[in-house]
Amino acid sequence: MTRQHTRLSGWIAALLVATLFAWLGTWQLQRMREKQALLEQIPRAQQxxxxxxxxxxxxxxxxxxxxxxxxxxxxxxxxxxxxxxxxxxxxxxxxxxxxxxxxxxxxxxxxxxxxxxxxxxxxxxxxxxxxxxxxxxxxxxxxxxxxxxxxxxxxxxxxxxxxxxxxxxxxxxxxxxxxxxxxxxxDPALPLGYERDLDLLPNTLPPSRHLGYAVQWYAMALTVLIIALVLEWRARRRNGR
Incomplete structure (x- = not known):
């Protein structure tokens, strides 16, 4: 395999990985918005x-x-x-x-x-x-x-x-x-059932955690692209281009 083919394969792999990381970041943002929308409904629901x-x-x-x-x-x-x-x-x-x-x-x-x-x-x-x-x-x-x-x-x-x-x-x-x-x-006030509250997000991540994970995934996608660019720059310098 020629160096050109190796670099092309490397770029394809880098773009695929970066795309996957970006998709995971977008999914985390979607989960954040869904949970925020759910929590915002609680005051109206109590009326x-x-x-x-x-x-x-x-x-x-x-x-x-x-x-x-x-x-x-x-x-x-x-x-x-x-x-x-x-x-x-x-x-x-x-x-x-x-x-x-x-x-x-x-x-x-x-x-x-x-x-x-x-x-x-x-x-x-x-x-x-x-x-x-x-x-x-x-x-x-x-x-x-x-x-x-x-x-x-x-x-x-x-x-x-x-x-x-x-x-x-x-x-x-x-x-x-x-x-x-x-x-x-x-309702926890009812004399029925067991320990409970009205937390709508039990045993799950709050919106702020989803935002934090989204930032991490986007940062990893950017890091992959930066590494690919640095490797490409070094390869061009070695080839005198």
């Missing part, structure tokens, strides 16, 4: 409460919800959830409002896991309940590796690696699309 059915008519918005209904069989524990530095699981049940056939996944809160990772026992939920909280997008799934749900030794209990509402709907015998991608975050 007035609507039913689950009304809130689902505007799925892109965070809405304060008050509704009454019952819980359907089946529990999902979302694994690898940190709270105040402790490892645990977040508990989800499907809530069926009394006035609409559209059910919604409800976040009952967080429970710790012991060192042997034995799953905690859960209190039964029977009868009707009045619930209130924030209807918001489900936690981001991240990179999907392996099945979303794994059956446990306890009946009607699944351990989740990510919150995939469609996989949950299928496991519970519901048709595709019958379980929306939004999750009802239960």
């Amino acid at each position: 007035g409460a609507v039913s689950v059915e009304q809130a689902l008519r505007t799925p892109a918005r965070v809405r304060r919800v008050v509704d009454r209904g019952h819980f359907l069989p089946g529990t999902v524990m979302l694994d690898n959830q940190l709270r105040q530095g402790r490892a645990g699981v977040r508990i989800y049940r499907v809530f069926q409002p009394a006035q609409t056939p559209q059910a919604v996944l409800l976040d009952l809160g967080w429970l710790p896991l012991p060192g042997d990772r034995s799953l905690p026992a859960l209190a039964p939920l029977s009868g009707d309940y009045e619930v209130r909280g924030l209807l918001a997008p489900a936690p981001a799934t991240g990179i999907a590796l392996g099945p979303a749900l794994v059956a446990t030794a306890q009946p009607q209990l699944w351990l989740a690696t990510r919150l995939d509402t469609q996989a949950i709907a299928a496991q519970l015998g519901r048709a595709a699309g019958q379980l929306p991608a939004q999750v009802l975050r239960l």
Whole structure:
């Protein structure tokens, strides 16, 4: 291979790597904007409460919800959830409002896991309940590796690696699309469920961290191009050009 071909291959590799780094920086900026937009909706969401059915008519918005209904069989524990530095699981049940056939996944809160990772026992939920909280997008799934749900030794209990509402709907015998991608975050003041708050970005990066990572990726893309230019300049000097 001639030197010219080697330099051309080097430039192609440098441009590909720089493009990848720039794409990753742009993706981080997109995640930052999405999370900023989500957080900016919270003050407006607290102004007035609507039913689950009304809130689902505007799925892109965070809405304060008050509704009454019952819980359907089946529990999902979302694994690898940190709270105040402790490892645990977040508990989800499907809530069926009394006035609409559209059910919604409800976040009952967080429970710790012991060192042997034995799953905690859960209190039964029977009868009707009045619930209130924030209807918001489900936690981001991240990179999907392996099945979303794994059956446990306890009946009607699944351990989740990510919150995939469609996989949950299928496991519970519901048709595709019958379980929306939004999750009802239960008001901590209610005497129901477990440890919780209304933080819409639990176990995930805040917008400022995404901005920091975006700057790093863009800087790495620029560094690759600068190195390629320096190597090209040195090669031209050696060749007397």
